[in-house]
Amino acid sequence: MRKFSNSNKSKSTRVAIIGAGNMGKCRARVYSSFKNVDLIAISDIDEKKGKNVALEFNCKFFKDYNQMLKKENIDIVLISVPTKLHKKVCLDVIKNKKHLIVEKPFASNSREAKEIIKAAEKAEVKLAVSHVERFNPAIQKLKEILGDKKLGKITSIIIRRVGIFPPHPVGDPNVIMGLVIHDLDILDYLLNSQQPIEVFAKGRKILTAQGEDSAEVFLSYDGISSFIQVNWITPGKFRKISVTGLEGYAELNCLTQELEIYKANCKRKIASFKEFMKYGQPVKKEVKIRKREPLFCELESFIKCIRENKKPLVTGEDGLKALIVIEKVLKSLKNNKVIKL
Secondary structure, three states, X not given: OOOOOHHHOOOOEEEEXXXXXXXXXXXXXXXXXXXXXXXXXXXXXXXXXXXXXXXXXXOEEEOOHHHXXXXXXXXXXXXXXXXXXXXXXHHHHHHOOOEEEEEOOOOOOHHHHHHHHHHHHHHOOOEEEEOHHHHOHHHHHHHHHHHOOOOOOEEEEEEEEEOOOOOOOOOXXXXXXXXXXXXXXXXXXXXXXXXXXXXXXXXXXXXXXXXXXXXXXXXXXXXXXXXXXXXXXXXXXXXXXXXXXXXXXXXXXXXXXXXXXXXXXXXXXXXXXXXXXXXXXXXXXXXXXXXXXXXXXXXHHHHHHHHOXXXXXXXXXXXXXXXXXXXXXXXXXXXXXXXXX
16 A cells, blocks of 8 residues: 655645535635645646636646646545546546545445445555545534433434535535435444435425435434435525434534533422423533534544554445445435335
């Protein structure tokens, strides 16, 4: 595996980006803010867009990403192109022996994802999939709380990821591939890679005929049920997770990185109206969280895994698992029936 030598540990990590769209530009902003990280170049077939981003963040521009890979000394490549191009671009980056982070969805389908994983393993390069919510400090804290059994046995998890229609959607707008895949990876992370037993999905095309812009997904795990609601309809941006356990309840706001834990405070006998009014009101505790930008944490983590020769927090296999479930969700949506995994 190509990795940093001990003599280079104090030197800058050299990063490049393929794709100058919204996410590519957002990455450029984050990467250029790092200490000991040099944003070397950005590539995009849209020369005007790519040059503007390169100029803004003081790096080189290449219309042909293969020329960039050959000419520049690069440690990490971020791939932020339409999903249908992921396989080709990933394989080209891997062929050039560069470590890579790929935007979600990992690939167009699970078959292509498996090809990319196999190529990365053969080339001995690190491959990470950008399910960036795993790097949200609030989600990491929630996982810690679940691991410590502070809520007792978990019975259900509800996730809402709703908001207005994206101003610049990539490809055909579809909330299943665009949004649900985030939440499938969150569930995989919180439930320690437990896979669902069956799924059922409903979706609608309300604002566009191109793809579903509103959907609900039901998932059954071993003793746990989950409900995911996504849309580009709600006049406001909400990203919330609710977890119910036999000994407590948690509410997490992914955007504000705020986490609250509720514990029961009930009496068997109620002696007065005042006690009746208080009946069922839980004890609430706000969990302290050090708020950080998930994209920043993602690159920081990936650099560390390369330096220390460890697995990325979100591996190609993790991205593949989310794709396999998404394929079942899409099948359920198409056939209007429960699909078993």
